[in-house]
Amino acid sequence: MRKTISVAPDSTHCSTCALSELCLPLGMSREQRVKLDQLITKRIQVKKMDALFHLGDKVEAVYAIRSGSIKTQLEDAAGRAQITGFLLPGEIAGLDGLIELQQPSHAIAMENTEVCVIRLDEMDALAPHLPILQQQFRRLMSKEIQRSHQMVMSLGLLLSEQRVAGFLLNMSQRLSALGYSSTQFVLRMSREDIGNYLGLTLETVSRLFSRFGREGLIRVHQREVQLLNLDALRELAGASCD
Amino acid sequence: MRKTISVAPDSTHCSTCALSELCLPLGMSREQRVKLDQLITKRIQVKKMDALFHLGDKVEAVYAIRSGSIKTQLEDAAGRAQITGFLLPGEIAGLDGLIELQQPSHAIAMENTEVCVIRLDEMDALAPHLPILQQQFRRLMSKEIQRSHQMVMSLGLLLSEQRVAGFLLNMSQRLSALGYSSTQFVLRMSREDIGNYLGLTLETVSRLFSRFGREGLIRVHQREVQLLNLDALRELAGASCD
DNA sequence: CGGACTCTTGAACCATGTCAAGGCGTGTGG
DNA sequence: CCACACGCCTTGACATGGTTCAAGAGTCCG
Known part of the structure; x- marks a missing residue:
């Protein structure tokens, strides 16, 4: 099961989130974080074993893990799965889906999990007013590339x-x-x-x-x-x- | 050998580059590409077998291959190399280095090669006036994540x-x-x-x-x-x- | 309390690595 | 222009790390 909830005004936002030193707000000032709060208007709760998204789903957002954990997996031509990552709170799911408009992987909750929805169109709308957001997002993507390259090294060597x-x-x-x-x-x-x-x-x-x-x-x-x-x-x- | 050259005013720019349908200008209009021309003010020529950059080098830019080809490789604790990619014209080197300020990998020319220098500070300066640039750059990074995940699948399965x-x-x-x-x-x-x-x-x-x-x-x-x-x-x- | 997972352990097998020898091609110096 | 040397590639014989198959033991949960 996958339940979408709106972020209540009095709920935790980026500016007050305990994960802010790991996640998108990293490196931002107090004011910048308050601006960032606008971006996160929805969260999704996913039950253990259920999917946050499936291969082929339309891509409109990426997802910051707030609590719980998620595994992401590709499928090969024969339908066998390859797990490409285990994501913990503060990490972002869906970074591999920003080219095409279809998810290239499945994201499955390993326990009951809550994620913050980061819509791409809203991120683009906010970016001109919050340039550091682009930089931090770029850093997170680069980190994923680095991690994946390390994985290749591990498997190869x-x-x-x-x-x-x-x-x-x-x-x-x-x-x-x-x-x-x-x-x-x-x-x-x-x-x-x-x-x-x-x-x-x-x-x-x-x-x-x-x-x-x-x-x-x-x-x-x-x-x-x-x-x-x-x-x-x-x-x-x-x-x-x- | 590694030779930096300025892009002459009458030389090829993004707006006239043959690779524009693969590289950074992909999806941009004529006007947008002209704006993009400002960004590319330097190129680097690297001789076969020489390095575009080394592990540990300071990161200030990423590099679009213009001609030639480049291999990127990590080093493990024992000093053994793991090649993480073979880059062809239109592809970007250095996408894994945007977190820390140090390159996590070596980039070595497999033949005489010329690359366009994309400075990160200049990209950030241009971005507010050319929002599509961020989106296209994001797509290129996402593509590299996807490619690397595929590689993991190939090695694993x-x-x-x-x-x-x-x-x-x-x-x-x-x-x-x-x-x-x-x-x-x-x-x-x-x-x-x-x-x-x-x-x-x-x-x-x-x-x-x-x-x-x-x-x-x-x-x-x-x-x-x-x-x-x-x-x-x-x-x-x-x-x-x- | 039963049934289904999930994990552990053993034994046999196999895909790929390792080691070794030789061939091809290319560039260089006599 | 030839000959030699070096790097790169091919091929064979053998070694081995990890898989596969199979049996059994925990452990979780209704």
Whole structure:
């Protein structure tokens, strides 16, 4: 289910949002953020497992995650899915859809999720009065390009153990930026999703989680993860086999 | 070697450029393109094998390829390269560098190459007077995100033969958009570069070129390629193993 | 409490990598 | 203009990381 709601005047806006240091308002002054408030007039609530948008849907907006989390996935010619990202609060979904007028990917909620709707036409209308908005939006798009390139590198160059260690560290770092613990968290996705994202099978991910556990690097119980030795994980992820 | 030259008043500008249907001017009216001419005041010529920019260089501009071709590559922790793209005329280099002020990648000319310099500060200055510029730039960035996601899918999901067939078709399609033959062209990169880009070894690429040759799909002689059976290649690239 | 997921673990297999040898082409210096 | 050397490509034999297939154990939820 997908429910659209208007942002009540007394509700939280960009200017008062806890995520403003990660999301679109990053780098803006108090006044600039107040201007930005005009832009966000609608939110959408998506239930766990439901889609924020589907491949082929008309593109009219991008979506800033306010709470919850979303996975985005492409489909290949044979209908198999490739997950291209797990989005957390403060991150933007739909950045790959701004060429054609059709979404090239699905966006599916991994838990009950709320997003802020950023309409493209309204962004263009506001932009001349808020030039920093374009710059920040450009930065967010560039970041996605960089992230995706890193992913290509990971898939092209790294061993499975390096990818999995890197994945855990990446989650840790992003969750800690949101104010959560960097060493203890709950994965919102299945082993299969992690494997798909990392270009591995769910069995390989499971085996590596078990091995890392045996080696004392992490503790895993179902989707709860504890990172016990960040340095060792970093070495595993970063250092090459030399 | 890397030589900066000013654009002479009587030289080709965006408004008269042959690439205008692919590059930044796409979708602009005659008048809008004339405005865009102000933006491009410098070009850079880069010799084969030399760098347009290096990892760590300060970011002040992005670069539209005017002639020649460029490969962009990241470096992993161990110093190994991962090629993230082969850029042809009309395509833009440096889109991944707009967050930090440092280039996250190297851009290396695969042949003698000339690029138009698009300074970010000048783009921001021009934007309020040319709103379509922002939109087109956004489209180009979105396209790069989409392309990179496709690459992730290819690396995550496809067999080597599908990746290589897909690569040939992709080159064919882009070269034909530039007015070249879609069935006969010269690859500007080595087998090693192709392999690196596709997450394979040069031996695997070579073996597949040979096999496709034996099967009558293509003819290869060194870096010259002829596509003899586009449909069969498409089937190979697109259809899954079912 | 039962049924359906989801995860773990083992064993066999295979796609692709690694290592090694040789061929082709091109440019350079004698 | 030839010969030699170097880089790039091809091909073969073998090694291996990761997949596939299969069985069983938790865990969640109605």
